[in-house]
Amino acid sequence: MLRKTVENNMLLHKRRSWFFILLLLALFTASCQPAPPTSQVNSSEPSIIPSDRDRVFGIIFPMAFPAYEKITENAEETAKAANIRLLVSAPDEANLEQQIRIMESMIKQKVDGIAIAPVNPEALAPVINKAVEQGIPVICFETDSPGSKRLSYIGSDNYETGRQLGKATDLLLNGKGMVLVGTGMPEMDSLKERLEGLLNYLNDETEIEVLEVRYNDGREDLAITEQEEMINAHPHFNAFLSLDFVSSSASILIWKAYGLNRHVLSIGATPKIEEALLNGQVTSIISQYENQWGRKIIEALMKVSEGEIIPEMIDTGILKLEKGPQDDQR
Structure with missing residues (x-):
């Protein structure tokens, strides 16, 4: 009788042990689950509303040169405020073949939009057309390619x-x-x-x-x-x-x-x-108000990617700078 009671107690103890083990496993698993996503918008950021999905825009300069660094910084600031990732590239020196290869690479990556300053507008027209035909909007800046299917030109006359x-x-x-x-x-x-x-x-x-x-x-x-x-x-x-x-x-x-x-x-x-x-x-x-090009590039590509129509030319104006009074020709 005593032996049977001991066996029953041991069995009950084992059952309780397994219960606690299973309970601990359940609690541990629940604690490892990721928290539900939250969305926060910083009101101090520029007035561009962040996108609900990741977009990637490409910018292709005619060459790698310090003069384009400020334009890149301006574009990156604008893109960051809209949760847009940038791919910025340029030939080491002004080179048509390298620009074509960069364009082809961005087309293969299926970016959401491309801005390019073409070193040879006529020669680059076919690859610009290829991008547009595959659903990738293209705009030009600094130098236009009016014979292509580009959607807009950003710059001055x-x-x-x-x-x-x-x-x-x-x-x-x-x-x-x-x-x-x-x-x-x-x-x-x-x-x-x-x-x-x-x-x-x-x-x-x-x-x-x-x-x-x-x-x-x-x-x-x-x-x-x-x-x-x-x-x-x-x-x-x-x-x-x-x-x-x-x-x-x-x-x-x-x-x-x-x-x-x-x-x-x-x-x-x-x-x-x-x-x-x-x-x-x-x-x-x-x-030609070059310091505005980066922001205008991102804003134009955003509008196009959201189905809006943009002007064929986005004129940035002309300004004469001197040490004395400035003559604004905008």
Whole structure:
């Protein structure tokens, strides 16, 4: 009888032990489950409403160059506020084949939108069309590709920008004198239009002589060589006119090295060029409000990805910067 009672107690003890073990396992499993998702919006962020899904936008610059870093920062700030991830890429130097490969890669990754500054708008039109046909909206900035299926162009009228550079030179030299001109890739439409606007203004409105025009193909080392050769060949020039970021950057280095006191007038406002303006190394800057491009790129791609229609051209305007009063041509 005693043995049977002991056996019954042992059995009851085992059952209670298993019960507690199972209970502990259940509690442990429940504690490991992830908490339900929560959504918080910081009211201090920009007014863009975060998306309910992850989107990826691509930005392709014509080359890797410090002038584009500020545009990238501006785009990243705007994208971060909308929970958008950016893929930013550029050829090491202005290069058509590399831009095409970057575009093809982004198409394969099925990004939600692409913004590109094409080094050769005609040659890049087929790959731009390919992206659009696969449902990836494409916009251009700085340089347009109107013959493609791109949805919009962000930037300024480059022909008028060239004319404004000519006007600033006219006012500075009182309609007379000799100038040298530096620019980038001859096949870039934006640069062709700027040069055309500049030359037409100087030929039609002034007696200023353009001694020489040199191209740097997007390479700062070549820009330095070309400018040095022009300066040596035409030592009595009155001003150097830059149509692109690379020529402007090279001129700052040359003016420091040579101690030149001739005028430099540039198209494109970057932190480096603006600093040179304050230091007296650059006389005037014709800006296309480049500091707005990054934000406008992201805003345009967001609208398109949400089914909205955007203008064929988003004009950022033209502004002349000088150390004195500014002449706003917007």
